[in-house]
Amino acid sequence: MTTTKLLKTAGLVAVLAYASSASAQDDSQLVINGEIEMITEVATQDYIGGLKTAYSGWRFRNSDMQAMQLDDFENPAAIAVDEGLASWSKVDGSEGKSCASCHEDLEASMAGVRAVYPKWNEEAGAVMTLASQINNCRTEQMGAEAWKYDGTEMTGMEAVISLQSRGMPVNVAVDGPAHDAWLKGEEIYYTRYGQLELSCANCHEDNADNYIRADHLSQGQINGFPAFRLKTGGLVQVQNRFKGCIRDTRAETFKPGSEEFVALELYVASRGNGLSVEAPSVRP
Ligand code: HEC
Numbered sequence: 001m002t003t004t005k006l007l008k009t010a011g012l013v014a015v016l017a018y019a020s021s022a023s024a025q026d027d028s029q030l031v032i033n034g035e036i037e038m039i040t041e042v043a044t045q046d047y048i049g050g051l052k053t054a055y056s057g058w059r060f061r062n063s064d065m066q067a068m069q070l071d072d073f074e075n076p077a078a079i080a081v082d083e084g085l086a087s088w089s090k091v092d093g094s095e096g097k098s099c100a101s102c103h104e105d106l107e108a109s110m111a112g113v114r115a116v117y118p119k120w121n122e123e124a125g126a127v128m129t130l131a132s133q134i135n136n137c138r139t140e141q142m143g144a145e146a147w148k149y150d151g152t153e154m155t156g157m158e159a160v161i162s163l164q165s166r167g168m169p170v171n172v173a174v175d176g177p178a179h180d181a182w183l184k185g186e187e188i189y190y191t192r193y194g195q196l197e198l199s200c201a202n203c204h205e206d207n208a209d210n211y212i213r214a215d216h217l218s219q220g221q222i223n224g225f226p227a228f229r230l231k232t233g234g235l236v237q238v239q240n241r242f243k244g245c246i247r248d249t250r251a252e253t254f255k256p257g258s259e260e261f262v263a264l265e266l267y268v269a270s271r272g273n274g275l276s277v278e279a280p281s282v283r284p
């Protein structure tokens with residue numbers, strides 16, 4: 001029996017047991033605080049071969065978990081967001097500057113930024129993620145130490161920056177100078193890793209909406225990242241999530257911040273181009 005079949009069979013059994021759970025085909029709408037309307041379903045771009053419609057991970061969660069995202073007072077990411085907000089104006093490093101010293105108003109300077117990252121950076125001659133851009137400002141502009149790529153400070157800052165784009169459609173560029181990285185990300189997405197010989201696509205494309213044990217498989221979209229995971233009780237950086245998924249296939253994983261994961265992040269983001277930035281989302 002192939003692994004895919006195994007997953008499908010396991011899925012079928014679990015579907016019967018969890019028949020009342022939310023499904024990607026339901027038509028529930030995510031409207032945050034009764035006013036910010038989220039796009040949780042969108043036709044993919046032609047360059048995404050294996051996927052016609054992109055769904056936010058929110059659509060695959062049960063109604064209790066969905067509800068935690070409807071109202072910011074229910075969203076457990078609030079504490080991490082407050083910490084991110086505090087570090088925006090916290091002076092650090094040899095230049096005696098904070099983020100606010102240069103960027104001033106968070107809302108005005110960061111609106112729309114999260115929606116277009118990862119993005120090509122001309123000066124660096126590379127695709128930069130939001131996290132690598134933030135660390136670049138810390139080391140080059142502030143004379144401060146880089147934050148741990150998927151650590152608490154970074155994740156809190158990413159959350160607070162992402163919030164300024166909440167509701168806006170993800171719109172990463174996949175052509176021009178970013179194209180090579182995008183192709184590399186696509187290749188990684190379809191490569192089978194580990195003892196289980198599973199690719200991202202085996203689970204998140206072939207088996208999305210099926211169950212793997214008790215987990216309702218989503219498409220593995222990243223419009224909700226950083227995401228608050230109820231399992232770990234904290235905000236999780238997107239590449240940390242990739243790491244966890246690869247580890248589940250019993251494979252050696254790439255490091256957060258590595259060229260491979262940056263390429264993968266760009267590619268996965270493009271699979272969800274058009275979905276609303278939803279970070280910080282609430283996930284299992
Ligand atoms: C000394 C001034 C300075 C400080 C301090 C600074 N930045 Fe920047 N930042 C810049 C400049 C200049 C750019 C644009 C050029 C570039 O891409 O590096 C930028 C770009 C950015 C971008 C990308 C914006 C876009 O439109 O693509 C982000 C995100 C960012 N900074 C976040 C931060 C954060 C978070 C901090 C604090 C941890 C910070 N910056 C501190 C000067 C600064």
Ligand code: HEC
Nearest residue numbers: 057198199200203215216217218220221222241242245283
């Ligand atoms: C063995 C199956 C499996 C493989 C292979 C796998 N994942 Fe996952 N992934 C899961 C499960 C289970 C979850 C939790 C339920 C969900 O959100 O789909 C998950 C969740 C995710 C999420 C969180 C989605 C959200 O909205 O919260 C992302 C992102 C993700 N995976 C990306 C990837 C990437 C990229 C790869 C390839 C490097 C990968 N996954 C490989 C099983 C897998």
